[in-house]
Amino acid sequence: MCGICCSVSFSVEHFKKDLKEDLLYNLKRRGPDSGKQILKSNGNYQCLFSGHVLHLRGVLTAQPVEDERGDVFLWNGEVFGGVKIETEENDTHIMFKYLSTCKSESDISLLFSEVQGPWSFIYYQASSHYLWFGRDFFGRRSLLWQFSNLSKSFCISSVGTQAPGGTKQWQEVPAAGIFRIDLKSAANSKCVTLYFYPWKHISGENVIEECVNALTQISPDLPTFVSVVVNKAKLYLEKPIVPLNMMMPHARLETQSKKISNIPSTKETLQVFLTDSYMKKVVHQFIDVLSTAVKRRVLYLSRDKSLTPNEVLKTCYRKANVAFLFSGGIDSMVIAALADRHIPLDEPIDLLNVAFMVKEKTVPSSFNRRQDQKDYGEMPSKELSESAGAVDGDSPDDNVPDRITGRAGLKELQTINPSRVWNFVEINVSLEELQKLRRTQIRHLVQPLDTVLDDSIGCAVWFASRGIGCLATQDGTKSYQSSAKVILTGIGADEQLAGYSRHRVRFQTLGLKALNEEIAMELGRISSRNLGRDDRVIADHGKEARFPFLDENVVSFLNSLPIWEKANLTLPRGIGEKLILRLAAVELGLTDAALLPKRAMQFGSRIAKLENNKEKASDKCGRLQVISLENLS
Missing domain, CATH: 3.60.20.10 (Aminohydrolase, N-terminal nucleophile (Ntn) domain)
Incomplete structure (x- = not known):
C-alpha cells in the first residue's frame, strides 16, 4: 500500500x-x-x-x-x-x-x-x-x-x-x-x-x-x-475475468425450485444440497479457488521467523500480521476459516469488530503517534489503559448486532482451531469520538463520495481498520492495538452471489434474467460505489486492504457458473442468497454462521442509529461537508 x-x-x-x-x-x-x-x-x-x-x-x-x-x-x-x-x-x-x-x-x-x-x-x-x-x-x-x-x-x-x-x-x-x-x-x-x-x-x-x-x-x-x-x-x-454466465434454467428446474420454497433455514437443509454429487463438487471447486486467493493475500508479506512448538507455548504476545473486518457474518467467517489454513500456527489472527455506542461511554481512542503528526483527536496511552475496563459489566454493546454475531463467530473459529490465538478486538466508538474524527479526518477520505451510506460505511470501516480496542482475556479486559498491516474484507461476496435484499426484490418482480443483469451491474459499479472509498479509509492507518472475493480467479469461477448454482432466491433468507458460500461454510465446519442472513454494516454496527435514523441511504450527507466558517465558530 x-x-x-x-x-x-x-x-x-x-x-x-x-x-x-x-x-x-x-x-x-x-x-x-x-x-x-x-x-x-x-x-x-x-x-x-x-x-x-x-x-x-x-x-x-x-x-x-x-x-x-x-x-x-x-x-x-x-x-x-x-x-x-x-x-x-x-x-x-x-x-x-x-x-x-x-x-x-x-x-x-x-x-x-x-x-x-x-x-x-x-x-x-x-x-x-x-x-x-x-x-x-x-x-x-x-x-x-x-x-x-x-x-x-x-x-x-x-x-x-x-x-x-x-x-x-x-x-x-x-x-x-x-x-x-x-x-x-x-x-x-x-x-x-x-x-x-x-x-x-x-x-x-x-x-x-x-x-x-x-x-x-x-x-x-x-x-x-x-x-x-x-x-x-x-x-x-x-478483461481479466470471463464473461458472466447468463444461461437460463429449464422450466423443469424452475418448477422444482418453487416446490421447496417453504423449507426451513437449517443446517440440515444445506446438507441436503451437499448430497448431490455434482453440487458438492462445485462447492469444493469454489473452496479451492477461494482458498488459493486467501493464501496469496495472507502470505505475501514480510514475517518474523517461525517459532518452534516449545516457543509457541511460551509466547503470549506474538503480534498478528493479518486482521479481518469481522462481523461474524458468513463472508468474514469463511475467509477467516480459510486463512487459518495458511497463516503460521504460532501467529495470532486479529478479528476487528466495531460497535457504535448509542449511550455515551469512555473507549480507547489511540496510542501515541509519531510527534510529527497532527493531533486528530488521539488519546494518550495512559488514558487508553485506564479506559480498557469500559467493556466490563452491563455494556451497551450487548445490543449491537455485529458484536453478538461476532462473539458467536469467534467461538466457532475457536472450535475449528483451538490452538490458534484468535484476538477478538472489541472496538467501541462513542458519538463524541465519531463526530470529532469524522470532522478532522474521515470526511476527507470518503470524498468524492457524499451520501449517508458513504458516511456510515466509511466511518465504520475507518474505526474498525484502525484496530484500537479491547481484548477479553482470562485475566480480564485489556487495551489492545492491532499491529496487522494487512486487513482482509469480505466485500464482493454480496455483489456476486445475490446477497442484498434488492437482489431478492429484483428476482421476485422480474425473474432470473433480471437478477443476472443486476449482478452484472453490481460488479461493474463496485469500483465507484465501494472500493475506492474503502481503500482510502483503510490505508489512512498505514494498512492495506485485500479482497479475496475479488480475486480474478474467484470472480472468473463464479462468473462461469449459472446463477442457480450460486444462489436460489426461491429459498428463504439465510439459505437462498449466497447459497454456494453457505454450502462452503458447512464443508469448512462452520455451523450457525452458515445460516446468518445478510445484515448491512451500517445497521450491524449501529452507526445508522447513532445520529439521524430518519435519513435515507442515498441522501446527500451534510456531515461530510466542510463548512467554510467552521474554524471561526
Whole structure:
C-alpha cells in the first residue's frame, strides 16, 4: 500500500516545488515507511511526483523510482499473479523493470492486461513526454484526479483533501481502463487530451466485444480544457475475468425450485444440497479457488521467523500480521476459516469488530503517534489503559448486532482451531469520538463520495481498520492495538452471489434474467460505489486492504457458473442468497454462521442509529461537508 501523487502544471507562475500540506499529510499516512519527491521540468510543464510507501514485500523500495532515462514510476499495488515475481521480490521494482522493457503503447497495455491483483500506478516516460496512469479492472486501489480551470493544472493522487463549501474538486479516476496524456502537446495547446485504453473482452472466436458505454464512465464534469478520446491505435486491455454466465434454467428446474420454497433455514437443509454429487463438487471447486486467493493475500508479506512448538507455548504476545473486518457474518467467517489454513500456527489472527455506542461511554481512542503528526483527536496511552475496563459489566454493546454475531463467530473459529490465538478486538466508538474524527479526518477520505451510506460505511470501516480496542482475556479486559498491516474484507461476496435484499426484490418482480443483469451491474459499479472509498479509509492507518472475493480467479469461477448454482432466491433468507458460500461454510465446519442472513454494516454496527435514523441511504450527507466558517465558530 502506498500514497502516490503527481501534480502537473502548464503555467510557469503556478509551478510548485511541494504539495499542499494537507494533501501531503494524507499521503504520508498511507505510506509511513518511506517517502520522497521528484521534480521534473521540461519546457512549459512541470511534474512533481510524490511517493509514500507501506513496506510489505521484498526489499523496501522508496518511491518514486527513476531510471537512467529519466522515466519515473509510482506504484500502489500487489502482484498476485499473471506477471512473474518471486515471493521475496519487491513488486514496485519488478513492475518498473517490465515497463522499462516496453517498446510501444501495445507493450504497456499488454503488461497491465496480465497483472493479477489490485493496483493503481503513475508512469512518466521522459523521452516521449507521456504520462500514464490508471487503476485495476475492479478499482481495488484508489486513484483520484483534479483539474484546475484557473491555473491549467491537474493532479492525480491516491487520496485528496476537501475544500470548504462542499465543492467537488476531486473525482475518482474511472476503473474503465488506463489513460495517457501527451504533456508536451498539452503544454503547447493548453488543452489536455486523455487517451483512453479501455478494458475489453475477447471471445473464444477472438472477436472483440464492444466496450459498451466505456467513455460514459468518464466523469462529464471535466473542465472544458480536458477531453477524453479512445487511443488512436484502438488498443485495449483484455478483461481479466470471463464473461458472466447468463444461461437460463429449464422450466423443469424452475418448477422444482418453487416446490421447496417453504423449507426451513437449517443446517440440515444445506446438507441436503451437499448430497448431490455434482453440487458438492462445485462447492469444493469454489473452496479451492477461494482458498488459493486467501493464501496469496495472507502470505505475501514480510514475517518474523517461525517459532518452534516449545516457543509457541511460551509466547503470549506474538503480534498478528493479518486482521479481518469481522462481523461474524458468513463472508468474514469463511475467509477467516480459510486463512487459518495458511497463516503460521504460532501467529495470532486479529478479528476487528466495531460497535457504535448509542449511550455515551469512555473507549480507547489511540496510542501515541509519531510527534510529527497532527493531533486528530488521539488519546494518550495512559488514558487508553485506564479506559480498557469500559467493556466490563452491563455494556451497551450487548445490543449491537455485529458484536453478538461476532462473539458467536469467534467461538466457532475457536472450535475449528483451538490452538490458534484468535484476538477478538472489541472496538467501541462513542458519538463524541465519531463526530470529532469524522470532522478532522474521515470526511476527507470518503470524498468524492457524499451520501449517508458513504458516511456510515466509511466511518465504520475507518474505526474498525484502525484496530484500537479491547481484548477479553482470562485475566480480564485489556487495551489492545492491532499491529496487522494487512486487513482482509469480505466485500464482493454480496455483489456476486445475490446477497442484498434488492437482489431478492429484483428476482421476485422480474425473474432470473433480471437478477443476472443486476449482478452484472453490481460488479461493474463496485469500483465507484465501494472500493475506492474503502481503500482510502483503510490505508489512512498505514494498512492495506485485500479482497479475496475479488480475486480474478474467484470472480472468473463464479462468473462461469449459472446463477442457480450460486444462489436460489426461491429459498428463504439465510439459505437462498449466497447459497454456494453457505454450502462452503458447512464443508469448512462452520455451523450457525452458515445460516446468518445478510445484515448491512451500517445497521450491524449501529452507526445508522447513532445520529439521524430518519435519513435515507442515498441522501446527500451534510456531515461530510466542510463548512467554510467552521474554524471561526
